[in-house]
Amino acid sequence: MANKKQSRVNYYRITLQWGVFILLIYMLIRPIFDKNYGADFEAFCPFGGMQSLASYFSSHSLACSMTTVQIALGIALLLAVVFFSKLFCSYICPIGTFSEWLGSLGRKAKMHITLKGNVDRALRLLKYALLYVTFYFTVTASELFCRKFDPFYASFTGFSGDVDLWYAIPAILLTIVGSFFIRQFWCKYLCPLGAITNIAVYALPAAAITLLWVLLTSVAGLTIPWPWLLGVLCLTGFLFEATTLKFLVFPSLRITRHDDLCTHCRICDKKCPMAIPISTVETVNHIDCHLCVDCVVKCPEKGALTVNKRNLRWLPSAATVVLIAVAITVGTYYELPTISENWGDIKGKTVKSIQMDGLKNIKCFGSSRSFANHMKEIKGVLGVETFVKHKRVIVYFDESVINSEGVKAAIFSPLSEIINFSGKTSDRVSFVKLGIDRCFDPNDQSYLGELLRKDKGVLALSTHFGEPVQATIYFDAALTNENNIKVAVSKEELVLGEGSEQTTIKTGFVVNEKGKTSGEIPVNEFLNLFIATTDVSFNKFESYTNDKMSVYELPFAQAADPEMQQWMPFLVSHASNDNGIVRIQTVFREEGPVIKIWFVNSLTTVEKINSMLKATEFTVHYPNKTSKKVKNPFTFNL
Ligand code: SF4
Ligand code: SF4
Numbered sequence: 287m288a289n290k291k292q293s294r295v296n297y298y299r300i301t302l303q304w305g306v307f308i309l310l311i312y313m314l315i316r317p318i319f320d321k322n323y324g325a326d327f328e329a330f331c332p333f334g335g336m337q338s339l340a341s342y343f344s345s346h347s348l349a350c351s352m353t354t355v356q357i358a359l360g361i362a363l364l365l366a367v368v369f370f371s372k373l374f375c376s377y378i379c380p381i382g383t384f385s386e387w388l389g390s391l392g393r394k395a396k397m398h399i400t401l402k403g404n405v406d407r408a409l410r411l412l413k414y415a416l417l418y419v420t421f422y423f424t425v426t427a428s429e430l431f432c433r434k435f436d437p438f439y440a441s442f443t444g445f446s447g448d449v450d451l452w453y454a455i456p457a458i459l460l461t462i463v464g465s466f467f468i469r470q471f472w473c474k475y476l477c478p479l480g481a482i483t484n485i486a487v488y489a490l491p492a493a494a495i496t497l498l499w500v501l502l503t504s505v506a507g508l509t510i511p512w513p514w515l516l517g518v519l520c521l522t523g524f525l526f527e528a529t530t531l532k533f534l535v536f537p538s539l540r541i542t543r544h545d546d547l548c549t550h551c552r553i554c555d556k557k558c559p560m561a562i563p564i565s566t567v568e569t570v571n572h573i574d575c576h577l578c579v580d581c582v583v584k585c586p587e588k589g590a591l592t593v594n595k596r597n598l599r600w601l602p603s604a605a606t607v608v609l610i611a612v613a614i615t616v617g618t619y620y621e622l623p624t625i626s627e628n629w630g631d632i633k634g635k636t637v638k639s640i641q642m643d644g645l646k647n648i649k650c651f652g653s654s655r656s657f658a659n660h661m662k663e664i665k666g667v668l669g670v671e672t673f674v675k676h677k678r679v680i681v682y683f684d685e686s687v688i689n690s691e692g693v694k695a696a697i698f699s700p701l702s703e704i705i706n707f708s709g710k711t712s713d714r715v716s717f718v719k720l721g722i723d724r725c726f727d728p729n730d731q732s733y734l735g736e737l738l739r740k741d742k743g744v745l746a747l748s749t750h751f752g753e754p755v756q757a758t759i760y761f762d763a764a765l766t767n768e769n770n771i772k773v774a775v776s777k778e779e780l781v782l783g784e785g786s787e788q789t790t791i792k793t794g795f796v797v798n799e800k801g802k803t804s805g806e807i808p809v810n811e812f813l814n815l816f817i818a819t820t821d822v823s824f825n826k827f828e829s830y831t832n833d834k835m836s837v838y839e840l841p842f843a844q845a846a847d848p849e850m851q852q853w854m855p856f857l858v859s860h861a862s863n864d865n866g867i868v869r870i871q872t873v874f875r876e877e878g879p880v881i882k883i884w885f886v887n888s889l890t891t892v893e894k895i896n897s898m899l900k901a902t903e904f905t906v907h908y909p910n911k912t913s914k915k916v917k918n919p920f921t922f923n924l
Pocket of ligand 1: 543547548549550551552553554555564565584585586587590591
């Protein structure tokens with residue numbers, strides 16, 4: 287008997303699918319209004335999480351920028367497959383939803399086909415091959431290989447980041463064209479996450495193979511590299527899928543048809559997005575069923591189709607929401623280290639650890655790797671763990687070699703930076719040395735430099751380890767003073783960039799005046815601290831004794847101009863055209879910067895050197911043996 291009141295719309299599923307799309311659109315447009323927001327389209331990617339987990343087990347490192355939330359979502363997806371069904375594919379996956387929409391268009395245009403038989407079975411191998419390649423390269427490089435081709439990631443990031451156009455564009459075209467003409471083309475044949483999901487469907491053989499590998503490698507001591515395990519799991523998944531096209535033990539929830547209530551109208555067959563022939567079976571065991579319950583909703587006969595023989599059409603969507611909520615909550619509170627490494631023998635050593643939070647330069651696998659490499663060079667440090675989400679590091683050390691202060695000093699990266707100095711200042715430079723709270727991280731120090739740049743009288747900044755960090759700020763007393771500097775440092779926010787590129791960074795540095803010192807230094811002392819001098823020998827300088835050479839010295843104010851530093855190699859190259867010139871030095875004297883030109887008396891003269899310096903063009907030579915004329919950027923007072 288037809289039930290007229292029963293809804294024919296799968297509201298649960300549509301709400302979740304549209305919820306995901308609305309979230310993605312929000313992430314896309316939010317940067318227009320919020321310059322500080324950077325959309326992370328992988329933030330909730332379970333596939334990335336699974337790859338990260340694999341790379342963590344194999345190399346104790348997480349793939350770049352992956353967090354525990356993605357890993358928790360990956361685990362939730364696998365649990366969902368076993369205890370419920372392929373819920374992610376059905377309710378969440380944006381590519382799956384998009385493919386379905388394109389498929390509807392193809393059907394309306396009467397250009398949609400369902401592949402069957404051996405072609406259908408053979409094409410299913412592609413997704414397992416893609417899964418193998420993606421996992422292999424992710425685990426070996428700790429970089430998410432799927433970013434190169436993932437149609438979702440490429441489209442939503444605007445082909446930026448790690449996207450490889452040669453992979454991504456064909457993948458997107460294939461997904462669009464394939465989904466239009468062939469039913470769920472991406473999901474059935476290409477999706478590597480679909481391959482993992484189906485391996486999870488065959489959880490018992492997959493678990494047996496994995497257990498055997500663990501026993502052979504850990505107990506029997508055989509050397510069987512993990513890519514072999516991965517390969518066997520992929521092959522097993524494909525063989526089970528292609529030969530049976532059926533669920534075995536899992537998943538636990540299935541669509542059941544009650545023949546006594548069924549009128550064999552075949553509406554369910556037509557409405558099933560995976561083209562499963564439901565009207566001819568008692569229980570839907572087809573491997574492609576993802577428990578979308580569209581068939582249950584569209585069936586006109588009340589009770590003819592159910593979930594596990596009960597009216598549980600709400601259960602898959604409710605389970606999806608609960609699993610995602612639990613995974614995000616667990617992933618948010620618990621974080622796996624991005625890198626966890628120990629080195630050296632800890633036998634008989636007193637191993638201590640310190641934890642430091644808020645290190646903004648710990649932001650991905652690459653920065654964690656360079657941090658670990660740096661700490662490996664510190665005597666007494668035995669291991670590190672990094673946590674990118676909380677910007678945290680834990681460092682293990684041998685207390686008999688180094689103490690916690692020493693470890694902190696080793697973590698600290700001092701900064702020495704010209705701020706507004708352009709080569710001209712009075713004879714003396716003022717300075718103030720202050721403690722700056724909340725400025726330990728290299729990023730913080732660079733933000734401190736940017737805050738100071740807004741005060742045109744600040745000339746340079748250098749930082750030194752201390753608790754709080756010690757910053758020496760050099761300034762021109764004719765243009766600013768200590769109070770202005772303290773105000774600049776204490777600004778709550780730093781605005782960087784202009785127009786659409788503008789971002790606001792919360793700084794919140796606190797000036798700590800305990801132990802404050804201030805004073806003046808001669809300008810040459812300041813220059814020696816911040817400006818690189820030149821000292822280059824050439825034309826066989828070392829073959830001449832001092833009595834064969836003279837030094838021609840003249841004032842050279844431009845040597846103190848940071849902007850002119852880039853031209854010094856051109857001057858040296860040009861000077862080397864005169865065989866008699868053998869060395870060029872710049873020196874910052876109390877009277878001012880000078881250039882010293884060493885020359886061989888018998889080979890050149892001061893007149894020749896003067897005309898070389900006055901030339902309107904320099905002839906410079908490049909390492910590839912080519913030469914070029916460039917305009918002389920210097921002015922010499924000859
Ligand atoms: S189960 Fe399928 S064939 Fe049977 S009544 Fe429902 S829609 Fe029609
Ligand atoms: S059989 Fe039913 S639940 Fe399974 S995919 Fe088809 S419509 Fe969805």
